[in-house]
Amino acid sequence: MIDIRAVRPxxxxxxxxLARRGDEAALAQFDRAMxxxxxxxxxxxxxxxxxxxxxxxxxxxxxxxxxxxDVGGLQQELxxxxxxxxxxxxxxxxxxxxxESHLLAVPNFPHRAAPDGDASANRVVRTWGTPRSFxxxxxxxWELGEALGLFDLxxxxxxxxxxxxxxxxxxxxxxxGLANFMLDLHTTEHxxxxxxxxxxxxxxxARGTGQLPKFQDDLYMAERDALYLLxxxxxxxxxxxxxxxxxxxxxxxxxTAYTPCFRREAGSHGKDTRGLIRxxxxxxxxxxxICRPEDSEAQHALITAQAETVLQRLELPYRVLELAAGxxxxxxxxxxxxxxxxxxxxxxxxxxxxxxxxxxxxxRANIRxxxxxxxxxxxxxxxxxxxxxxxxxxxxxxENGQExxxxxxxxxxxxxxxxxxxxxxxx
RNA sequence: GGCGCGGUGGCAGAGCGGUUGAAUGCACCGGUCUUGAAAACCGGCGGGCCCGUGAGGGUCUCGUGAGUUCGAAUCUCACCCGCGCCGCCA
Numbered sequence: 408m409i410d411i412r413a414v415r416p417x418x419x420x421x422x423x424x425l426a427r428r429g430d431e432a433a434l435a436q437f438d439r440a441m442x443x444x445x446x447x448x449x450x451x452x453x454x455x456x457x458x459x460x461x462x463x464x465x466x467x468x469x470x471x472x473x474x475x476x477d478v479g480g481l482q483q484e485l486x487x488x489x490x491x492x493x494x495x496x497x498x499x500x501x502x503x504x505x506x507e508s509h510l511l512a513v514p515n516f517p518h519r520a521a522p523d524g525d526a527s528a529n530r531v532v533r534t535w536g537t538p539r540s541f542x543x544x545x546x547x548x549w550e551l552g553e554a555l556g557l558f559d560l561x562x563x564x565x566x567x568x569x570x571x572x573x574x575x576x577x578x579x580x581x582x583x584g585l586a587n588f589m590l591d592l593h594t595t596e597h598x599x600x601x602x603x604x605x606x607x608x609x610x611x612x613a614r615g616t617g618q619l620p621k622f623q624d625d626l627y628m629a630e631r632d633a634l635y636l637l638x639x640x641x642x643x644x645x646x647x648x649x650x651x652x653x654x655x656x657x658x659x660x661x662x663t664a665y666t667p668c669f670r671r672e673a674g675s676h677g678k679d680t681r682g683l684i685r686x687x688x689x690x691x692x693x694x695x696x697i698c699r700p701e702d703s704e705a706q707h708a709l710i711t712a713q714a715e716t717v718l719q720r721l722e723l724p725y726r727v728l729e730l731a732a733g734x735x736x737x738x739x740x741x742x743x744x745x746x747x748x749x750x751x752x753x754x755x756x757x758x759x760x761x762x763x764x765x766x767x768x769x770x771r772a773n774i775r776x777x778x779x780x781x782x783x784x785x786x787x788x789x790x791x792x793x794x795x796x797x798x799x800x801x802x803x804x805x806e807n808g809q810e811x812x813x814x815x816x817x818x819x820x821x822x823x824x825x826x827x828x829x830x831x832x833x834x
Numbered sequence: 835g836g837c838g839c840g841g842u843g844g845c846a847g848a849g850c851g852g853u854u855g856a857a858u859g860c861a862c863c864g865g866u867c868u869u870g871a872a873a874a875c876c877g878g879c880g881g882g883c884c885c886g887u888g889a890g891g892g893u894c895u896c897g898u899g900a901g902u903u904c905g906a907a908u909c910u911c912a913c914c915c916g917c918g919c920c921g922c923c924a
Contacts, residue, residue, distance in 0.1 A: 464904070783881095
C-alpha cells in the first residue's frame with residue numbers, strides 16, 4: 408500500500424510516478440482514493456470535534472450527578488447529540504472503507520532505475536553461460552521427460568486436471584534432489600534460515616503481500632474455511648512477521664522455504680500450456696529478506712545474485728532482465744527476472760523473479776522495526792526472489808543436457824543429490 | 835464436534851460503568867553515584883490518525899464487530915483465537 412500521507416502534499420508527483428506503469432485503471436484508483444481521502448478527512452475533523460465535546464460534557468455530567476444536581480435536561484440534550492454523532496460516524500466509516508478499498512488497488516511506485524515503457528522496454532542487464540550448439544534440432548522437454556520416465560502428464564491430468572504434473576521415478580527423485588540442493592546452498596552458503604510455512608493462508612496474509620484484493624481470481628481458495636492455497640511461499644513467509652515490531656538488531660532477516668505453489672493462471676488458458684512451461688502446481692524454493700529501508704537496494708542486488716548462483720551451479724545459461732516500469736508486478740518497485748535458455752523450445756523462460764517491494768508490503772502487513780532502542784517504529788522493506796522455480800529449471804536441465812543417444816547429462820552439482828550423473832531411457 | 839476457562843502496553847500482571855491510556859514488576863531510554871561496571875537512587879517510557887512550522891492540542895485503541903448508556907477495558911450479543919477436559923481421528 409502506498410503511503411497516502413506522504414502523497415497528500417503533492418499528489419501530482421505520485422501520479423506521475425504511477426503513470427510510468429502505463430496502467431490507466433491504476434491511475435483511476437489513485438485519483439478516486441485521493442478524492443475519498445479528502446472527504447474522509449473533512450468528516451473526520453467534524454467527528455473528532457463532536458467527540459471532544461461529548462467527552463467533555465460527559466465529564467461534567469458525571470461530576471454534577473455525583474454532586475447530586477438535577478441532570479435530567481442535560482441528559483436529554485446529550486442523548487440527542489450522541490445520535491447526531493452516531494450518524495456522522497457511520498458516514499466516516501463508509502468513507503474510510505471506500506478509500507481503503509481503492510488504496511489497496513493502487514500498485515507500488517516504480518523504482519527510478521526501472522526503464523520506462525511496457526514489457527518491450529525490459530532491459531537485458533547481463534547474460535551468463537553459452538548455449539550449446541546441437542548437431543540435430545534439440546528436442547523439447549516433454550518428449551525427453553516422457554521418454555526418460557520422469558513424468559506422466561496424462562495421468563496427472565487424470566488425477567487432478569491439466570497443469571497438475573505427476574513426476575515419476577527418477578523425475579520425482581530429481582525434484583527431491585533439486586529441493587535439497589537449493590536449500591543446502593541457501594542455508595549453508597547464503598545464510599538463510601529454512602522455514603516450512605503453512606500452505607494455506609488467511610485473507611489478511613494474502614492482503615499483506617498484495618495478492619488480495621486485486622488478484623483473487625489467480626488464487627485457489629478453500630472457501631468453507633476462507634483460506635487460500637499459497638501462490639508462492641512469499642505469502643506465508645513474509646507474513647510471519649505481520650503486525651510485529653522487529654528488533655533492529657535482528658535485521659536483515661533472511662528466510663528460505665521449499666513449498667509447492669498453486670496458481671489458477673486465470674486468463675492464460677491455452678498459452679504456454681505444453682509440458683511444464685505453465686502449470687497450476689509447481690515447487691519452488693523461495694528467498695525472503697526483511698531489512699532496513701536504507702539497505703534494500705543492496706539487499707536487492709544480493710538476493711538477485713543468490714538466485715543466480717543456483718543457476719550457475721546448475722550450469723544453465725541464463726539472462727537477467729531488468730523489468731520496465733510497465734511490466735513490474737503490482738507490489739514490486741523494481742524487479743529482475745532470471746530467464747533460462749531452453750533450446751528445445753528455442754526461447755527464454757522465467758525461472759526467478761527478484762523483487763524489492765520497498766515498504767509496500769510492510770505497510771499492508773504492518774511489519775515495522777525500531778531503528779534504535781526506544782525510537783518510533785518504522786516500516787521495514789521486504790524483498791523476495793525465487794531461488795528458483797522447479798519446472799522451468801527442469802526444462803532447462805533436460806533441454807540443455809540432452810545427448811544424441813537420448814540421455815540427459817546432469818550438472819555436477821546435482822549428482823550427489825540425484826545419485827547419478829545421467830538420466831537414461833528405461834531399457 | 836461438545837462443555838469449561840481465558841484474550842489488557844515489548845513481556846508478566848492489576849483493574850467498584852465516570853480524569854484508567856490504563857496500577858505494579860521486568861525490559862528499555864536518560865541521569866546521579868563509580869576509576870569502569872554492577873547495584874542503588876531519580877526521571878522518562880505503547881501505537882494509529884487528525885490539526886499545528888513548532889511547542890502542543892484533539893481523537894481512536896484493553897482479541898474483532900455490533901449493542902446498552904449522557905459516559906464502556908469494565909454490562910449484553912455474535913464472531914475469531916488460545917488453554918483445559920470429553921468425543922472423534924492419525
